[in-house]
Amino acid sequence: MIAGLYIDGNSALHRAAAGLKVLALVLLGTGVFLIPDWPVLAVVLVTVFVLYPVSGFGPRILWAQIRPILWLLVLFFAVQLWLNDWQAGLVVVFRLAAIVSFAGLVTLTTKTSDMLAALERAMTPLARFGVNPEKVSLAFSMVLRFIPVIAQIGHEIRDAQRARGLDKSVLALVVPLIIRTLKTADDVADAIDARSFDPD
């Protein structure tokens, strides 16, 4: 299994239901696009920033959320400054920073397993349209189980192709990787069927 981006804690946000947090994120994401004034967006951004220490996260964690998009924010500000004015630049930058840092907060305070459980519950009404929640659950758990397996296959192929002097060729990696993945998939499907998995 692979670890998510969750950081353990006991704040109100940690304890809030996963579905509720996602709903809040959707509302915030929609809301900031309806606000055209930079001072209001600044208040929204500061509020989101304040939620970090409230949830037990230090400035370093907040910085880790913003840092990857920093160059984009600078670029977007420059573009707006060039096309319009600095107020328009602040609107774009504050809006994006608020969404990204709140989304980061949701990710940091929610275990992937809780998120998955919320997703499965949310999918129940879709059963009427032919979506089988059990099949979807199987697919989700299988991806997490097989990432390390396929990564291992990838390393083996890389070593083998290096011995042939082909380690710079992406194609020499990708084609055997796909073929071995498909072979693995056939074996896995047989194994699942042999255990009488039948959600229909």
Place this chain on the structure above:
Amino acid sequence: MNTKDIVYIALFAAVTAVLGLFPPITLPITGVPVTAQSLGPMLAGAILGARRGGLSILLFVVLVALGLPLLSGGRGGFGVLLGATGGFIVGWVISAFVIGLLIEKFWDRLNVVNAALSIAIGGIVVLYAIGNLWVSIVVEISYWQATVGAAPFLIGDVIKVAIATAACMAVRRAYPLISRAR
């Protein structure tokens, strides 16, 4: 949709995640980083077909949204998807579906030319249309300006179309899945 289809969908989502583990190559002159990960949607569509390929990438994108660091560079979470370049990630789903649809259409007379064309339409034309529209809305610039901004990434994607085409043709000979499904 039988068990085998579900396993194919899951394993191609895992392949897309694994492709993100390989370090990006920086192109000379422009300095644009090129990751192997965006090969994932092209391969999923071209090898699994429209329905399974699209669902496979949808599964991958949902796992990223749920907070798993599966994007290249260990990125993940809602923030990446809702950010300015999120359209290029969400667009992968439609991209894989369109590629699959076109490859299925050409399947009986698939050659290097129409395979490359199918992958380029889904993987570049459709993907950039969605990604650039997303950028233009988030950043409040015109669609044309967003297109100009995305142009440096074209070189890497053209290379990936070539790789995906070669892989698609090779896998079609060794392990044809689309004809078996129909």
